[in-house]
Amino acid sequence: MTPRSALNRSLLAVAGLVLLGGGLLILFAGLDLYRRHDLAPPAGWPLTTPDDVLLGSADRARWSGQGWWWWPAVIAALVLAALLALWWLLAQVSRRRPGSLPVGGTPPQEGVELHDSALSDAIATEAGALPGVEQAAVRITGRPAHHRTRVSLTLTPEGAPGATLGALCEGPLRTARQSTGSPHLPTEIRLHVTRHKPHRAE
Numbered sequence: 461m462t463p464r465s466a467l468n469r470s471l472l473a474v475a476g477l478v479l480l481g482g483g484l485l486i487l488f489a490g491l492d493l494y495r496r497h498d499l500a501p502p503a504g505w506p507l508t509t510p511d512d513v514l515l516g517s518a519d520r521a522r523w524s525g526q527g528w529w530w531w532p533a534v535i536a537a538l539v540l541a542a543l544l545a546l547w548w549l550l551a552q553v554s555r556r557r558p559g560s561l562p563v564g565g566t567p568p569q570e571g572v573e574l575h576d577s578a579l580s581d582a583i584a585t586e587a588g589a590l591p592g593v594e595q596a597a598v599r600i601t602g603r604p605a606h607h608r609t610r611v612s613l614t615l616t617p618e619g620a621p622g623a624t625l626g627a628l629c630e631g632p633l634r635t636a637r638q639s640t641g642s643p644h645l646p647t648e649i650r651l652h653v654t655r656h657k658p659h660r661a662e
Contacts, residue, residue, distance in 0.1 A: 471548070576600040576607070579636060586632035587611065592619025594654050609636070609647040614654050621651050 488494060489507035501508045523530055580598040587596035595614040602608045611633075615624060628649065637645045 574640060579640070580609070582639075583609070583611065583632045583636055586635065587613060587628055590624060590627050590631065592616055592624050594619075607646075609633075609645060610650075611647060612650045612652065614652045616654060619653070624651070625649065 485507050489512055490510055492510050493499065494501055494508050506512065506514055580600050584596045584598040587593060587598065590596075592615055593613055594616045597612045599610045600607050601610060611628065613624065613628070615621065633645060633647060637643060
């Protein structure tokens with residue numbers, strides 16, 4: 461899991477918990493469940509009956525007495541939170557993959573493009589067939605002119621990382637450079653070793 465994915469999942473989890481808590485609070489008050497089931501909410505608990513409001517007249521007067529800056533500061537904070545949420549949403553729906561890659565070097569051949577998934581599948585297939593490799597996963601990210609290849613290899617317990625890395629660079633990655641006509645193919649390689657069962661000594 462990438463740091464960006466972990467951050468996204470954490471933010472979604474926090475937002476989900478906040479929305480769930482607020483929804484249950486409103487639901488309990490709207491359906492008057494505290495009175496119907498003889499439940500005693502904690503002291504100072506908001507929204508305990510259908511007629512309750514989140515901020516009563518006394519609360520509004522008390523907070524307004526803090527100074528003229530209080531409500532403008534609250535409104536500014538809410539607007540900032542809304543803008544940050546909108547920016548985060550747009551960042552999620554924006555394209556993180558280049559889609560189609562130019563082929564033929566610089567300048568690329570006119571009208572000739574290679575889909576990023578086709579190239580990543582080809583690299584993964586060839587990398588998965590290397591000696592000592594149990595599984596290979598390839599993902600291409602970035603923009604078409606500045607794309608980056610991420611390769612994740614799971615090695616067998618007998619696999620040699622140095623030899624596998626050399627075979628990957630001289631095999632699948634070299635083939636990808638020749639196929640696309642790109643002399644430079646920025647690549648990030650991650651090596652993992654599969655877990656193996658312990659051997660029993662007789």
